[in-house]
Amino acid sequence: MTSTQQYLTEHGIKPSVQRLAIMQYLLNNRTHPTADEVYQHLLPNIPTLSKTTVYNTMRLFVEQGVALQVDVDERNARFDGVVEAHAHFYCRKCGCIKDLPLPQIRGVDPEASGFTVEETSINLKGICENCRNAI
Amino acid sequence: MTSTQQYLTEHGIKPSVQRLAIMQYLLNNRTHPTADEVYQHLLPNIPTLSKTTVYNTMRLFVEQGVALQVDVDERNARFDGVVEAHAHFYCRKCGCIKDLPLPQIRGVDPEASGFTVEETSINLKGICENCRNAI
DNA sequence: CTTTGTGCAAATTCTTTGCACCAAA
DNA sequence: TTTGGTGCAAAGAATTTGCACAAAG
Numbered sequence: 001m002t003s004t005q006q007y008l009t010e011h012g013i014k015p016s017v018q019r020l021a022i023m024q025y026l027l028n029n030r031t032h033p034t035a036d037e038v039y040q041h042l043l044p045n046i047p048t049l050s051k052t053t054v055y056n057t058m059r060l061f062v063e064q065g066v067a068l069q070v071d072v073d074e075r076n077a078r079f080d081g082v083v084e085a086h087a088h089f090y091c092r093k094c095g096c097i098k099d100l101p102l103p104q105i106r107g108v109d110p111e112a113s114g115f116t117v118e119e120t121s122i123n124l125k126g127i128c129e130n131c132r133n134a135i
Numbered sequence: 136m137t138s139t140q141q142y143l144t145e146h147g148i149k150p151s152v153q154r155l156a157i158m159q160y161l162l163n164n165r166t167h168p169t170a171d172e173v174y175q176h177l178l179p180n181i182p183t184l185s186k187t188t189v190y191n192t193m194r195l196f197v198e199q200g201v202a203l204q205v206d207v208d209e210r211n212a213r214f215d216g217v218v219e220a221h222a223h224f225y226c227r228k229c230g231c232i233k234d235l236p237l238p239q240i241r242g243v244d245p246e247a248s249g250f251t252v253e254e255t256s257i258n259l260k261g262i263c264e265n266c267r268n269a270i
Numbered sequence: 271c272t273t274t275g276t277g278c279a280a281a282t283t284c285t286t287t288g289c290a291c292c293a294a295a
Numbered sequence: 296t297t298t299g300g301t302g303c304a305a306a307g308a309a310t311t312t313g314c315a316c317a318a319a320g
Contacts, residue, residue: 072258087256090258114263116262119261121222122222122237125254128231130226
């Protein structure tokens with residue numbers, strides 16, 4: 001049983017009140033929230049919280065590998081505290097984002113979960129051939 | 136040999152000068168350009184072109200299924216005239232986007248093409264269970 | 271003390287909207 | 296003449312930046 005505080009420390013992140021609250025929120029609410037959603041939900045508990053801090057913290061989390069930025073909603077950046085490999089399903093009607101275990105993607109019935117899939121995208125990120133050779 | 140004009144017409148798009156030029160650009164330059172890149176490249180030939188028209192046209196193209204919006208670059212929307220299923224590789228250093236045939240993704244050596252893959256994301260879009268049942 | 275985190279306000283950037291003019295059928 | 300396309304200017308929205316204050320070791 002590793003505490004959130006330990007978790008952050010192990011990843012080189014100093015655990016401030018704000019950072020702990022944001023990470024807790026990401027882990028407890030797996031809704032892939034926007035920066036604003038995180039901000040709105042934490043504001044009652046941390047009245048001095050600013051959106052800048054949420055953005056700063058999200059960037060730090062992504063850099064340190066304890067969060068992912070999900071690029072499925074073209075309007076807002078969304079963040080995910082689950083860093084294990086999995087796929088995302090984005091609903092065009094209500095805007096929700098659901099997790100899908102990877103084996104399910106390759107299964108016989110991609111819509112077994114009740115989703116109507118209209119589009120699938122696979123995006124890789126890294127360093128391209130040219131940039132790698134240029135080092 | 137289907138002309139671009141026929142191609143647009145077949146998909147319910149009236150082929151104006153601007154629309155033809157934009158579709159030609161997408162098909163000839165498979166660089167997944169941003170709206171601004173399309174605008175800048177076409178401006179010399181169509182001096183009255185406005186960015187609004189580029190955005191309008193891109194939305195129309197995506198709606199009519201002759202272009203895709205690629206969500207791999209968190210800063211800008213990018214567009215792709217190739218609508219056949221394929222994956223994208225985004226280079227974090229130079230910002231280029233390369234196409235990858237789907238079979239390559241599942242192959243033994245994902246980096247055979249010379250890319251260093253740091254992150255893979257699979258995103259589905261459609262209608263979720265709740266929204267489908269709510270109709 | 272010294273370093274790092276926080277947060278306000280302003281700036282930046284991308285995209286959309288409102289509206290008027292233009293073009294084609 | 297009516298419909299739809301184009302484009303300018305302005306608005307809107309998400310995110311970043313500059314800077315000063317606060318907190319922690």
